[in-house]
Amino acid sequence: QNSKIKVKEDKVLTVDEVFDLIMEQTDYKFFYEEGIFKDFPKVHLKKGALKTNKLLNRTLSQGNLNIIVTDNNAILIQEKPRDSIIPEQQHKISGEITDASGQPLPGANILEKGTTNGTQTDFDGKFSLNVSNENAVLVVSYIGFLSQEISVNNQDNITVTLQEDAAKLAEVVVVGYGTSTKEKFNGSVSKVNNKTLNNYSSANFEQALSGTISGVQVLGNSKNPGDNSVIQIRGLSTLTAGTNPLIVVDGNPLSEGSSLSSINTNDIEAISILKDAASAAIYGSRASNGVILITTKKGSKGKLKVSYNGYVGFQQRIDKFKVTDAYDTALFDLDARNFGYISGGPGRSITDDNATRDANGGGKRSRIQPFLQDYINGTPGLTNTNWANAIFRDAMQQNHYLNLSGGTEKSDYSISFGHLDQDNIIIASDYKRYTNNIRFNSQISNRIKFGINTNISISDANPTGERAWSQTLLGRGRQADPAFTITLMQPYYPIYNPDGSLAIAHQIDDNNQNWDGPISENTIAHVLLSDFTKNTFRLFGNAFVEVELIEALKLKTSFGGDYNTSVEEFFAPSTFGNYRTPVANNLTQAAKYDTKRENFIIENLLSYKKKIKSHTFDVLLGYSYQQEFRNQTDLESRDFADDNLRNVSGATSITATSRSSKWALESFFSRLQYDFDNKYTLSASIRRDGSSRFGANTKYGSFVSASAGWVLSNESFFPDDKVVNYAKLRASFGQTGNNQIGDFGSVALVSADNYVLNGSLTSGVYTSTSPNADLSWETNSALNFGLDLGFLQSKLLFTAEYYISKTTDLLLDVPVPQQSGFSESLQNIGELENKGIEFELKGRNFNIGDLKLGFNANISSYKNKILALGNGQDQIIFGSGVDFITKVGYPVAQFYNYNVTGVYKSQSEIDNDPVTPLSGTEVGDYIVQDTNGDGRITSDDRAMQGDFNPDFTYGFGFTMAYKGFDLSAQFTGVEGRKVSDNIINRTESGEGFFVPSQYYFDNYFNDRNPDGFFRRPDFSSFSSAGRLTRKSNLSVLDGDYFRLRSLQLGYTLPNEIIEKLNIDNLRLYFTGNNIFNITKFRGYNPDGIDTRSNERQSLSRGYIDSSSPLTRFIAIGMDIKF
Amino acid sequence: CSEKLDLAPITEKAASNFYSSESEIESAITGAYAQLQTGGLYGLDLIGVGEIPGEDTFEEIAANDGGRFGQLDDFSTNAGNDLVGDIWRESFEGIQRVNIVLNRIDAIEFEDSNLKSIRIGEMKFLRGLLYFNLVRLYGDVPLVIEETTNPSDFFGQVRTPSSEVYVQIISDLNGAIQSLPTAKSSGRPAKGAAQSLLADVQMNMGNYSEAVTNLAAVVNSNIYSLMPTTSQIFGVANEGNSETLFEVQYASGVDGNSEGESAASQFRPSGTTANAKGHNLPSAEFVALYESGDTRKDDFVGLDVVANPFYFSLKYEVSATGANDGGSDHIVIRYADVLLKYAEALNESGGANAAQYLNMVRNRAGLANTTATSQSELRDAIEMERRLEFIGEGHRWFDLKRTGKAIQTMNAWFAANSINVTIDTNNLILPIPQSQLDTDPALTQNSGY
Structure with a gap:
């Protein structure tokens, strides 16, 4: 109540008129019985300004009134009971009001219950007040926090910790180009605050979102700390365009797919997720995958505050993937070699x-290694290398974060430094990140405000290889992926020689010469002897000036930029062998990849806000222009005289390639919001986007939205039953676009394909992509209906949403008949639909004595359906390890493979099968279900086997606080999701080149296990039918899980102790991620879909090509404030 | 303000303003040749598919590379085999490169209008070659001779009867013969190459007398000759010699090792060199067919005695620059092939002098004249000579198919080796790739698959 009321001229007002004046100039609302002030004297006001508080006190000083300030800036005024007498003030109490993290709250209200006696805290959150007696009750309130009642109980000094109320309806949420409150906003927005984010400890903020918000899935587990995850909001709305949501940091829209780890989670004040199309429509052609708005921390008025947060802990793998040891592998090898031979x-x-066997032409894969017999006999003490144990480790992770913030009446600042040091769970791989965030805002005159915001991040990493077991190729990501290559490392061979040196080429040479088993080099040697580094530098930020042209009309101009460079270097010395390349033939290889991205944005916003009686108008007009330039230079070489220089400089010749690209986006937008009496809200917006990515005929497009909301509980007819205190119905419609198609997708490109003509390299070209001048964004149109209910003074909040969204003009990069000369073509054809429901429940401030309890729960479900594909096309079959079908009337990317019903255990079973099996079927091959019943197995017998879209996802959690202790936990789960995993398929194929998974070993058909349901292994003459059934329902796995995603237990030291230490607050905590994980999935991680580039992978959504084990993280940490 | 949004590609060229000058068309022509280098064509697959199904070469490890070549050996090839898909795709990509040039070249002014005509001839030669491979391998295939404007237009296109495809091939080759020069320049076909290829097409259609005419023209042109010894034909040092009519050119250690071929590594027994895969190895039974004194035994076939008793072709040189970067050109049409085809065509069409051309090849290998005299004796002698001469070059299976002996020969060979495989006419062509049937159900599968 300390905002000032301006009085333009001397005047005399009635009490009612004073309230109108205050309501006009502030957000306060007054509720009182009509006529209550009719006997009150008029108030004489002089020209000038005075604090609302003072004005209220002067106006109401005559009455015997109770004044209660409620949470949402409403002030209730009631007459006191006749018999109440204001007692003499006789007890002085002083104290401090802080938030849960110990931060002082300046300007908090303290009111003696049942009186008008009150005060406010100063800049340091301190207050003192004389109360009527030592048993008085104080009501403490502060905007954005839950009010609390405190009994004085004879104390002189009280520290009150207010609980932040994220669920509060009046809470400010950041929306596109502005802010709103849940009460006034009609779209679907979810907010996650700093505290929730920091319950999960990760380099990347998006991982912390998992399970906390309905309708949002966080997928992918990257090989390397700091790699992005896939954030999917409300189902897949595209087939072949990018699936990245738009991420906006303090108003700066980032490039799609740009690194999210350059934003320190600790720097984030709050994240808003715009889920429905109407809320996102203001971002036009970039918004159809949803919009994530990030607000970084800013300083608040007051002296310098210093806070430190740090934790140190370790990660360990908790997945179930396991390959056989040497003794079991020997049995498998014997079977695979024997069956292949016979x-x-x-x-x-x-x-x-x-x-x-040699004489019969069996070849090397039919030979039996003589050493197998010892293993089969169970001779103890034989070499039995556990490659997984050698590659994976318990890995350290520590994070330190220091923030300095403060402010004066006119300006505020926040400066932070962060350092994350995370070892990968894969040896010799780590990630170090240094971040710095500076935010400064200043009111430089009555009408002019400016602000500047910069974010610097530097990372220094030794990544692990991302894929590729065929290590003959050179290039980015071509370093062997140890999480995968362990399946090629036979346990018969050692890692180290007896003298402690790395055992080079034991397996590769032996297999190369004699057995043709997995011809791979010691993967530990690969990892330890080669170098792979990645260094990035990124600076992004913006500066703005806001001028109040006339009252309530503001012009804000901002300029933002994003500069990002990364250098990757790879070096492999000649001292180890590669796949099928023994040591003697080996070559030194080096590569360097230099990537740069420069992005800038200019934005002008004109806003006008006006309140006339009960009508509030809020108008926005905007223009923005954003441009990005990218360049990548690749240097590669295999020509080295020796290994002395461990980079491309040591090469005698280098191949260089350079690629550049550019895009530009120009936009005009406008939004109108109208609110009547806090009961009805209407909003409409339009954005017109022009994009360089689209065809000449379709450069510009418009995206509109409209929404309406009705707060039933503000209606007079709404029953005041104290159970339901808040109810709102809302509906919205909006359109958004997806322009993630590559920069020159509309242009037929001519690429180089050179040729050696007459002995000299001659420049050759070919048309590599087909043209499409009509290429445009795909349009997502969505309806959203929402219901918000508040119970028990909004202690319990319930939200339900239903949406139906339709994407038209789908950007399809689909297979086309190859006689066209092209294998795929990018077109705007097709339609798909997502329908879904979401429920969220939040409970706050359920207190039982000193025990404070809060909880949350959410569940969401959607159905995805293809409505149309291209001309005359009703299905797209897409192979990627396993086959997928995307068919009209069904969800995107159904697994589509043979259904295996058993194993043929004898020739007579094959011969007597009434169904003609696949040609070349042998004993030990799979029995395939004749799904179309035509009596023979053909490719038409492939069947739909479910998809990656879950039946539902859910999350729930609680927070508890008791005296100094706090405990929070968040659980999350997924039901009804199917996945397929490359590493599982390889190790369960029975093909002999891979060490089998324990699960395959325990369940394959053989003499020891005649009931085995997996095919018989066969190393050398894998049948044609065996090839075709390599992809089957056995490759489609249950990807459900239930996890304790995060757990945190903290203890805040009592005041007596911290005062002695001369600090403001000290909290110690234990924290953990993925404490437990319940799943049937046998691979590394059922969430582990490809995160490196998720474009064009929608047609094979759910195929895990290369992943890394799910990890548990356990740490101890400390928060200190000075 | 919309100029800001009209951005042109920076490091790639836009096709809309490309193909507008002589030099740009020349680059596109070079690009069409470059397509022949790919793994699905003469980089690996076409050689393997032309030979492994026959009895002379085999796959060391049937299961290797997903059974890519192993399935050819015992005729268990299925529609999911990667080789089946790669040859199809890369052939049609090459045809499209040719179609673009032929569609655009008319409008381009060449400094030397004769050169323009020659280039048109070269492109027609390539298209004829690619379609000839396709019909021989797959039977009926969709015929496309225009530049693609919208790839979606091809949905619903059915396979063109191979007889119609042959009409186009012959038309293209006749066009090539008319515009190609007599003199050969390295890496490009001259008139003789087109005549030889046309003769091959005609012989496949049973039209021996026309083949004789075309082959006689090549022989009598006196442009080409056999190298004096069999050791001088292959090897990087001998490239572009007088025996070569048309070759796909490769070089090792060039352009980031992107110009090499794979047969040198992959057609070696496993474990012998980097990325050796044991594809397309000559059998011991085959090597035993060389008479004593035949220089080709040592010049064409090597034996790895260190790790495996396996033979391999010496026609591809292993490169020092690593796996899959061999520098040997793949000779598509060789004068020895012309001579033996000439002998065959003469013999089949009842002409005289067949033995004369057969003997030229025999004599060069250090052998005496053939003793065969009757038509059928000569037929067998020519067939045997072709096996001995072209081992490792990807001819045997096509020869068996051309002469109509494939089914009989292979079934006899399987029986003699107690291998439980029998083939029929269905096995003479490959399946249509499953990915293409999945893409467009208008394509139908070959019978037996």
């Missing part, structure tokens, strides 16, 4: 010795 030709017997 099925490869007539007259062969498993008793044949190697010489006979």
Whole structure:
């Protein structure tokens, strides 16, 4: 109540008129019985300004009134009971009001209950007040926090900790180009505050969102700390365009797919997620995957505050993936080599010795390694290398964060420094990040405000290889991926020689010469002897000036930029072998990749806000222009005289390639919001976008939205039953676009394909992509209906949403008949639909004595359906490890493979099968279900086997505080999701080149296990039918899980102790991520879909090509404030 | 303000303002040749698919590379085989590169209008070659001879009967013969190459007398000749010699090792060199067919005695620059092939002198004249000579198909080796790639698959 009321001239007002004056100039609302002030004297006001508080006191000093300030800036005024007498003030109490993290709250209200006696806290959150007696009750309130009643109980000094109320309806949420409150906003927005984010400890903020918000899935687990995850909001709304949501940091829209780890989670004050199209429509052609708005921390008025947060802990793998040890592998190898041999030709017997096998043309894969017998006999003490244990480790992770903030009446500042040091759970891989965030705002005159905001991040990493077991190729991401290569490392071979040196080429040479088993080099040697580094520097930020042209009309101009460079270097010395390349032939290789991105944005916003009686108008007009330039230079070489220089400089010749690209986006937008009496809100917006990415004929497009909300509980007819205190119905419609199609997708490109003509390299070209001058964004149109209910003074909040969204003009990069000369073509054809429901429940401030309890729960479900594809096309079959079908009337990317019903255990079973099996079916091959019943197995018998879209996702959690202790936990789960995993498929194929998974070993058909349901292994003559059934329902796995996603237990030291230490607050805590994980999934991580580039992977959504184990993280940490 | 949004690609060229000058068309022509280098074409697959199904070469490890070549060996090839898909795709990509040039070249002014005509001839030669491979491998295939404007227009296109495709091939090759020069320049076909290829097409259609005419023209042009010894034909040092009519050119250590071929590594027994895969190895049974004194035994076939008793072709040189970067050109049409085809065509069409051309090849290999005299003896002698001469060059299976002996020969060979495989006419062509049937159900699968 300390905002000032301006009085333009001397005047005399009635009490009612004073209230009108205050309501006009502030957000306060007054509720009182009509006529209550009719006997009150008029108030004489002089020209000038005075504090609302003073004005109220003067106006009401005559009455015997109770004045209660409620949470949402409403002030209730009631007459006191006749018999109440104001007692003499006789007890002095002083104290401090802080938030949960110990931050003082300046300007908080303290009111003696049942009186008008009150005060406010000063800049340091301190107050003192004379109360009527030592048993008085204080009512403490502060905007954005839950009010609290405190009994004085004879104390002289009280520290009150107010609980932040994220669920509060009046709470400010950041929306596109502005802020709003839940009460006034009609779209679907979810807010996550700093505290929730920091319950999960990760380099990337998006991981912390998992399970906390309905309708939002966080997918992917990257190989390397700091890699992005996939954030999917309300189902997949595109087939082949990018699926990245738009991320806006303090007004700066970032490039799609740009690194999210350059934003320190500690620097984030809050995240708003705009889920419905109407809320996102103001971002036009970039918003159809949803919009994530990030606000970084700013300083608040007061002296310098210093806070430190740090934790140190370790990560460990908790996945279930396991390959066999040497003794089991030997049994498997024997079977694979024997069955391969005998099925490869007539007259062969498993008793044949190697010489006979050679003579019969069995080849190296039919030979039996002589050492297998010792393993099969169970001879103890044989080499039995556990490669997984050697590659994975318990890895340290620590994070330190220091923030300095403060402000004066006119300006505020916040400066932070962050350092994260995270070892990868894969050896010799780590990630170090340094961040700095500076935010400064100043009111430089009555009408002019400016602010500047910069974010610097530097990272220094030794990444692990991302994929590729075929290590003959050179290039980015081509370093062996140890999480994968362990399946190629036979446990018969050692990691180290007896003298402690790395055992080079034991397996590769032996297999190369004799057995043709996995011809891979010691993967530990690969990792330890090669270098792979990635260094990035990023600076982004913006500066703005806001001028109040005339009262309530503001012009804000801002300029933002994003500069990002990264250098990756790779070096492999000649001292180890590569796939199928023994040591003697090996070559030194080096590569360097230099990437730069420069992005800038200019934005002008004109806003006008006017309140006339009960009508509030809020108008926005905007223009923005954003441009990005990217360049990448690749240097690669294999020509080295020696290994002395461990980078491309040591090469005798270098191949260089350079690629650049550019895009530009120009936009005009406008929004009108109208609010009547806090009961009815209407909003409409339009944005017109022009994008360089689109075809000449379709450069510009318009995106509109409209929404309406009705707060039923503000209606007089709404029953005041104290159970339901708040109710709002809202509906919205909006359109958004997706322009993530690559910069020159509309242009037919001519690419280089050179040729050696007459002995000299000659420049050659070809048309690599087909043209499409009509190429445009895809349009997502969505309806959203919401219901918000508040119970028990909004202690319990319930939200339900239903949406139906339709994407038209789908950007389809689909397979086309190859006689066209192209394998795929990018077109705007097709339609898909997502329908979903979401429920959220939040409970706050359920207190039982000193025990404070809060909880949250959410559940969401959606149905995804293809409505149309291209001309005359009703399905797209797409192979990627396993096959997928995207068919009209069904969800995107259904698994589409043979259904296996068993294993043929004898030739007579094959011969007597009424169904003609696949040609080349042998004993030990799969029995395939004749799904179309035509009596023979053909490719038409492939069947739909579910998809990656879950039936539902859910999350729930609680927070508890008791005296100094606090405890929070968040659980999350997914039900009804199917996945397929490359590493599982390889190790369960029975093909012999991979060490089998324990699960395959325990369940394959053989003499020891005649009931085994997996096919018989076969190393050398894998049948044609075996090839075709490599992809089957057995490759489609249950990807459900239930996790304790985060857990935190903290203890805040009591005041007596911290005062002695001369600090403001000290909290110690224990924190953990993924404390437990319940899943049937046998691989590393059922969330582990590809995160490196998620474009064009919608048609094979759910295929895990390369992932890394799910990890548990446990740490101890400390928060200190000075 | 919309100029800001009209951005042109920076490091790639836009097709709309490309192909507008002689030099740009020349680059597009070079690009069409470059397509022949790919793994699905003469980089690896076409050689393997032309030979492994026959009896002379085999796949060391049937299961290797997903059974890519192993399935050819025992005729268990299925529609999901990657080789089946790669040859199809890369052939049509090459045809499209040719179609673009042929569609655009008319409007381009060349400094030397004769050169323009020659380039048109070269492109027609390439299109004829690519379609000839396709019909021989897959039977009926969709025929496309225009530049693609919208790839979606091709949905619903059915396979063109191979007889119609042959009409186009012959028309293209006749066009090439008319505009190509007599003199050969390295890496480009001259008139003789087009005549030889046309003769091959005609022989496949049973039209021996026309083949004789075309082959006689090549022989009598006196442009080409056999190298004096069999050791001088192959090898990087001998490239572009007088025996070569048309070759796909490769070089190792060039342009980031992107110009090399893979056969040198992958057609070696496993474990012998980097990325050796044991594809397309000549069998011991085959090598035993060389008479004593035949220089080709040592010049064409090597034996790895260190790790495996396996033979391999010496026609591709292993490069020092690593796996899959061999520098040997792949000779598509060789004068020895012309001579033996000439002998065959003469013999089949009842002409005289067949033995004369057969003997030229025999004599060069250090062998005496053939003793065969009757038509059928000569037929067998020519067939045997072709096996001995072209081992590792990807001819045997096509020869068996051309002469109509494939089914009989292979079934006899399987029986003799107690291999439980029998083939029929269905096995003479490959399946249509499953990915293409999945893309457009208008394509139908070959029978037996």
